[in-house]
Amino acid sequence: MEANSSSLNIINASSIGEDVAIASDQVVLVPPALDSPRPVSKADRIQTVDLIRGLALLGILMMNMPGFGFPGTRYPLLLTKPDSPDFYALGAIFVAFDGTMRALFSMLFGAGMVLFTSNKQELTGGPSVVDYYYRRLLWLVLFGVFNAYVLLWGGDILYFYGLCGMLLYPFRKTKPGWLVVMALLCVSIGLFKGQLGWNETRETRAGYLTAITAEKAHKKLTPKQTEAKAAWEGIEKRIKHDPKAEAKVLKEMRGDYGSVFSHLLPENSGSETWGMYHGCWDMLAMMFLGMALLSWGFFSNKLTTSTYVATLMLGYGIGLPLGWFYFNDGLVAYYQHIGQTVDDFRTPMFAVYDFRRAFLAVGHASLLLLIYRSGIVPWLMKALTSVGQMAFTNYLMQSIICTLFFYGYGFSNYGKLSYYQLYYVVAAVWVFQLILSPIWLSYFRFGPFEWLWRSLTYWKRQPMLLSADR
Amino acid sequence: MINALLPPLPNPSLPIEADKSRRAIDLLCGLALLGMLLVTIQAFGLTDAQTQQLISNPHGGNYWLLTGMNALAGTSMAGLLTLIFGAGLLLFLDKAQAVNSMAVPELLIRALMALLVFGLLDALGVLWTYDLLFSYAILGILMFPFRLVSAQTLLIMAIVLALVFSGKSYWSFAEQKQKYEKYQTVVALEKKYKAQEKKAKNDLKATAKTKAKAKTPKLTDEQQEDKSAWEGMVKGRQYDKKQDEATIKAMRSDYTTTWSHLLPTIQYRQATYLYQFGIWDFASMMLLGMALFKLGFFADRFTTAQYLGVAVAGIGISQAIYWFTLPAFELKITDFTKYISTNPIPPDTLFRSIGQMASAVGWASVVLVLYRANVFASLWRAIQTVGRMGFSNYLFQSMLGVWFFYGYGLGYFGQFKLYQLYFVVAEIWMLQLIFSAVWLRYYRLGPFEWLWECVMTGQWQPIRLHDAESTATPILSQIPS
Numbered sequence: 001m002e003a004n005s006s007s008l009n010i011i012n013a014s015s016i017g018e019d020v021a022i023a024s025d026q027v028v029l030v031p032p033a034l035d036s037p038r039p040v041s042k043a044d045r046i047q048t049v050d051l052i053r054g055l056a057l058l059g060i061l062m063m064n065m066p067g068f069g070f071p072g073t074r075y076p077l078l079l080t081k082p083d084s085p086d087f088y089a090l091g092a093i094f095v096a097f098d099g100t101m102r103a104l105f106s107m108l109f110g111a112g113m114v115l116f117t118s119n120k121q122e123l124t125g126g127p128s129v130v131d132y133y134y135r136r137l138l139w140l141v142l143f144g145v146f147n148a149y150v151l152l153w154g155g156d157i158l159y160f161y162g163l164c165g166m167l168l169y170p171f172r173k174t175k176p177g178w179l180v181v182m183a184l185l186c187v188s189i190g191l192f193k194g195q196l197g198w199n200e201t202r203e204t205r206a207g208y209l210t211a212i213t214a215e216k217a218h219k220k221l222t223p224k225q226t227e228a229k230a231a232w233e234g235i236e237k238r239i240k241h242d243p244k245a246e247a248k249v250l251k252e253m254r255g256d257y258g259s260v261f262s263h264l265l266p267e268n269s270g271s272e273t274w275g276m277y278h279g280c281w282d283m284l285a286m287m288f289l290g291m292a293l294l295s296w297g298f299f300s301n302k303l304t305t306s307t308y309v310a311t312l313m314l315g316y317g318i319g320l321p322l323g324w325f326y327f328n329d330g331l332v333a334y335y336q337h338i339g340q341t342v343d344d345f346r347t348p349m350f351a352v353y354d355f356r357r358a359f360l361a362v363g364h365a366s367l368l369l370l371i372y373r374s375g376i377v378p379w380l381m382k383a384l385t386s387v388g389q390m391a392f393t394n395y396l397m398q399s400i401i402c403t404l405f406f407y408g409y410g411f412s413n414y415g416k417l418s419y420y421q422l423y424y425v426v427a428a429v430w431v432f433q434l435i436l437s438p439i440w441l442s443y444f445r446f447g448p449f450e451w452l453w454r455s456l457t458y459w460k461r462q463p464m465l466l467s468a469d470r
Numbered sequence: 471m472i473n474a475l476l477p478p479l480p481n482p483s484l485p486i487e488a489d490k491s492r493r494a495i496d497l498l499c500g501l502a503l504l505g506m507l508l509v510t511i512q513a514f515g516l517t518d519a520q521t522q523q524l525i526s527n528p529h530g531g532n533y534w535l536l537t538g539m540n541a542l543a544g545t546s547m548a549g550l551l552t553l554i555f556g557a558g559l560l561l562f563l564d565k566a567q568a569v570n571s572m573a574v575p576e577l578l579i580r581a582l583m584a585l586l587v588f589g590l591l592d593a594l595g596v597l598w599t600y601d602l603l604f605s606y607a608i609l610g611i612l613m614f615p616f617r618l619v620s621a622q623t624l625l626i627m628a629i630v631l632a633l634v635f636s637g638k639s640y641w642s643f644a645e646q647k648q649k650y651e652k653y654q655t656v657v658a659l660e661k662k663y664k665a666q667e668k669k670a671k672n673d674l675k676a677t678a679k680t681k682a683k684a685k686t687p688k689l690t691d692e693q694q695e696d697k698s699a700w701e702g703m704v705k706g707r708q709y710d711k712k713q714d715e716a717t718i719k720a721m722r723s724d725y726t727t728t729w730s731h732l733l734p735t736i737q738y739r740q741a742t743y744l745y746q747f748g749i750w751d752f753a754s755m756m757l758l759g760m761a762l763f764k765l766g767f768f769a770d771r772f773t774t775a776q777y778l779g780v781a782v783a784g785i786g787i788s789q790a791i792y793w794f795t796l797p798a799f800e801l802k803i804t805d806f807t808k809y810i811s812t813n814p815i816p817p818d819t820l821f822r823s824i825g826q827m828a829s830a831v832g833w834a835s836v837v838l839v840l841y842r843a844n845v846f847a848s849l850w851r852a853i854q855t856v857g858r859m860g861f862s863n864y865l866f867q868s869m870l871g872v873w874f875f876y877g878y879g880l881g882y883f884g885q886f887k888l889y890q891l892y893f894v895v896a897e898i899w900m901l902q903l904i905f906s907a908v909w910l911r912y913y914r915l916g917p918f919e920w921l922w923e924c925v926m927t928g929q930w931q932p933i934r935l936h937d938a939e940s941t942a943t944p945i946l947s948q949i950p951s
Contacts, residue, residue: 127618130575134615166611170580244691269745277741 047385048301049115051372052365053108054388054437058430059101059364061398062093065422067155068402071253071415073246076239078419079335086419094331095323099357100364102157106283107290107361109161111299113168114291133169136457137162143396143453148268152260152407153399157283159272164283171291179292186285187354193278198348201235205342208232239335250415254408285354286361293362301369308366308373315363322356325349386437390447394433401429442466478915478923479566491561491768497841497850498768498834499554500857503864504899505547505833508539511891513600514871517721517884519714522803524888526709532888541792545822546829548602549755553830555606556613556756557763563617569927575614581926582610588865588922593736597728597876598868601736605744609752616757621764624757631754632823638747639819643810646703650810653700656693663687707806718884722877751823758827767834770842777839784832791825855906859916863902870898 066072078086117129127135144159171179207228211221221229252263290299297303298311330349333341341349372381387394404410405425417425440447445466446454455462482489512521524533559578566574589604616624666687689697720731739748762768772780799818802809841850856863873879874894886894909916913933915923920933 128573128575130573130579131615131618134611138612138615167583170576170583273741273745276745277737 048369048372049108049111049299050388050391051381051385052104052299052368052388053391054384054386055364055368056101056104056108057387057391057394058384058433059097060105060395061402061426061429062097062423063099063101064153064155064398065402065426066419068153069406069414069417069422069425070419071246071249073242073249074415074419076241076335079332082332089420089423091327094327095320096360098323098326099353100319100360103286103357103361104365105157106161106286107293108299109165110168110287110290111294113165113287114172114294117169117172130169132457134166136453137165139453139456140165143392143449145272147396147399148272149261149265151396151399152257152264152403154264154267154271156268156399158395160276160280160283163276164280164287167284168287168291171288174291176292176295179288179295183285183288183292186281186288190279190281190285190354191351193281194351195347202342202346204228204231204235205339236338239338246415253406253414254412257409260407260409282354286358289358298362299365301372305370305373308370311362312366312370315359315361315366319356319359319363322352323360326352326356380434383434383438386441387433389441390437390450392453393447393449394437396449397433398429401432478919478926479562482565483567484565489565490770491557491763491766492565493854494768494770494838494841495554495557495561496857496860497854498550498837498857499558499860500853500855500863501833501837502547502551502554503856503860503867504853504902505543506551507867507895507898508543508892509547510600510867511871511895512536512539512888515875515883515886515891515894516888517714517717519709519717520884521888523709525800525803535889535892537796541789544792545826546788546833549826549830550834551602552606552752552755553759553762553834555610556759557768558759559610559613559756560617560760560763561768570929572927577926578614579611580928581922582607582614584922584925585610588861588918592865592868593740594729594733596865596868596872597725597732597736598872599732599735599739601739601868603864604740605748605752608744609749609756612749613753613756613760616760621761624761624764628754628757628761628827631750631757632827635747635750635754635823636820638750639816639822642746643813643816643819647810649696649700649703650807652696656689656697659693660689660697663689704806707803714884721875721883722881725878728876728878751826754823755827755830758831762831767838770838772838774839774842777835777842781832781835781839784828784830784835786832788825788829788832791821791828795821795825852903852907855910856902858910859906859919861922862916862918863906865918866902866905867898870901 078084078090081087113133117133139162140158141162144156144162147153147156147158171182174182207225208231211225211229214221214225249263252259255263293299303311326349329341329345330352333349368384371377402425406412406414408414437447443466444451444464446464451462451464479492482492484492521536524530524536562578562581563574566577568574569577572580585603586607589601589607592598592603593601616627619627717731720727723731766772795817798809798813798816801812802818837850840846875881875883877883906916912935913920914935915933917933920931923931
């Protein structure tokens with residue numbers, strides 16, 4: 001052990017035995033976007049995984065854009081005005097997309113873990129696949145911290161993926177059936193936790209109602225009743241538009257870097273703490289499902305066209321109606337008449353979230369694969385594949401572009417666009433990334449952040465130029 | 471095979487009598503486990519407020535007992551346990567061999583994930599608030615990628631992370647100080663406004679008969695918030711007899727009441743504390759343990775003079791830090807406002823991690839020197855046996871403590887004077903020393919170690935000594951003689 005441990009340089013394969021060097025060489029070929037080395041004959045498989053990842057990467061921006069540029073305090077206004085273009089935009093997003101792109105991303109992350117680690121032998125004495133796997137995840141966690149606290153994106157997922165990914169390794173050889181069971185287990189835990197929260201809300205509501213009846217009967221309220229009443233009024237207040245709070249948010253987000261940083265600090269640390277602690281099930285469920293789908297050949301374009309048509313029908317057929325309930329009876333009802341919603345539903349409508357997005361995600365992926373097979377828009381498929389191949393760079397680039405566009409230390413457009421107008425910005429970023437990614441990849445082996453990530457993982461500067469390779 | 475609070479070693483490459491580091495690690499694990507109880511017993515048996523009252527009220531014998539126990543085992547023993555855990559990670563990777571066609575790193579990851587579940591059960595099932603297993607499991611996985619890093623780099627990393635802990639402590643202190651300063655400005659402003667108001671009223675009276683109200687400035691919402699933020703913080707830290715009684719009542723109630731009472735605290739520790747402070751504390755101690763393992767600290771590779779040097783320096787530094795920062799620590803409890811306003815830095819938390827490192831390594835050296843010199847040999851052997859089933863003993867401590875103090879057990883929570891708690895400690899020590907020795911006479915490994923090994927390897931493992939004999943490992947040599 002001492003001989004190997006002179007410094008971190010041991011990761012440099014050339015300093016260890018030849019056996020290891022050969023094995024590491026294999027590892028070095030791994031494209032960092034969560035793929036694995038594979039024989040060229042299977043190149044097609046990489047392509048569809050990258051293709052779907054490209055879709056997920058672009059799609060995720062639809063849900064993130066409001067986070068970048070739209071104050072959350074405005075949702076009460078938006079959701080209580082059903083005839084505005086904003087309301088329709090929000091409806092479309094929530095019915096068809098909310099959570100689905102993140103689901104696809106998580107699924108492909110899980111699948112990527114299997115691809116990264118499969119068909120490689122563990123080696124004794126030097127770093128092996130498992131070492132590289134955990135090193136890259138640890139770096140991913142740090143990239144997530146960078147994305148949240150330096151680039152100031154409050155909705156970062158890299159941190160969470162890095163940590164959740166560390167739990168996946170022992171499941172890389174698990175049979176798909178069991179993986180689905182694991183996914184269902186994770187969903188159930190999430191549901192259970194959600195139900196506990198909902199029960200609490202219902203209790204508060206019940207306490208409030210008794211307090212109100214007592215008040216009407218001119219009885220004096222017990223301290224407990226007063227408390228319950230205040231608690232419920234607090235909940236109601238939280239979904240009312242608060243112009244004062246909004247003015248504060250706008251001022252802080254349009255301020256300098258320090259002002260935005262301190263505004264987002266509690267949000268960031270809160271989500272990295274409690275989002276991880278309570279919310280890891282959300283990601284783990286989809287990762288397990290993705291691993292299962294990979295081994296069934298779904299992502300690698302191995303199924304028959306009729307199967308993809310079937311998964312498309314099934315995905316949309318179940319996902320879209322659930323999405324409608326989720327939006328209309330969940331979100332809208334909650335904002336429009338919260339009291340009645342809490343009284344009426346023993347289980348929150350939001351509970352369909354994971355089922356709905358899993359079906360929709362499969363539907364979206366099936367649709368994309370069918371388009372890919374039909375060969376209608378090869379140029380678009382090629383561009384999407386490039387976007388997916390440098391997904392890590394594109395993800396961080398979205399943070400950079402959007403924070404600079406909206407935050408005070410950039411162009412300060414925070415809160416200046418209405419909800420539907422945000423999607424013009426989304427379209428612009430899409431076009432930009434769809435054009436830039438293929439061009440970049442015709443000169444370089446991978447995206448700049450992929451290069452950095454990979455160099456850090458192997459603790460060695462990686463070749464970047466495509467021509468240097470030839 | 472048995473190993474200190476660590477996954478049992480499947481197919482160890484060396485029998486235990488030939489493995490110096492394993493024996494040393496078992497010994498130190500036993501020491502840390504038993505020693506830790508000197509401090510954790512306070513949390514098992516009393517409310518925080520009750521212990522703090524010993525400091526706020528006129529000092530008596532119990533105060534000195536508390537101060538002495540904290541000096542001796544306050545951070546050192548939990549620190550030592552973390553350090554041993556880090557060392558044990560490398561020991562496992564070094565000495566274990568593949569089982570059930572799973573390579574050693576995979577076995578370790580599986581073991582740590584199982585530990586995560588055990589930790590959740592210990593915290594949310596047994597309801598031991600200060601469970602360490604959950605955090606150890608997460609940190610163990612995070613430390614895995616550093617297994618091949620050199621001892622020197624590990625040492626540097628350990629110190630850097632300890633400094634991050636100090637930095638974060640300073641940050642949180644500075645935030646509180648800032649709150650206090652804001653509060654002071656608001657209070658001064660309020661005084662000024664009141665004086666103005668008074669004056670305006672007098673003026674009105676003097677000029678009389680004008681119906682116009684005196685227009686005096688009022689505090690803005692933000693200023694009000696600044697004021698109440700600080701006031702709330704100070705109030706939250708004051709002794710509240712009613713609240714203390716409510717806590718004791720909840721802890722002596724049935725399981726569900728205690729569960730709901732403890733849930734926020736447990737979740738705070740598992741999420742917020744771990745994220746903000748715990749991770750740096752645990753990671754630095756584990757890395758230090760890994761560095762020491764690579765330096766041969768546990769394999770008896772230091773000279774006696776070196777061990778003694780480390781012992782003197784470690785204990786000297788940590789005791790100096792403890793006694794030097796004690797006034798600040800106590801002031802924080804007796805007069806929080808004064809603590810914040812008079813200190814430019816938070817002495818008690820700023821040097822905590824360095825003090826912990828020094829004391830953990832210091833005490834470990836003392837024991838290793840005595841062990842090597844065969845002084846108190848039978849005592850060390852007994853403690854070693856406790857350490858050899860450290861995981862089971864850790865869980866037994868939680869269960870015994872909870873059973874003795876909580877309402878769904880004997881319900882002595884909040885009923886004892888501090889010194890009386892140490893009779894319970896002695897009782898638990900005795901139980902664990904005897905039980906471990908007897909158990910390991912008949913069984914290959916502790917009961918929970920066995921369960922852990924089964925989960926880790928995905929196979930039923932033999933538990934009795936003679937069952938395992940057929941696997942041809944020199945099992946008999948493990949029986950403590």
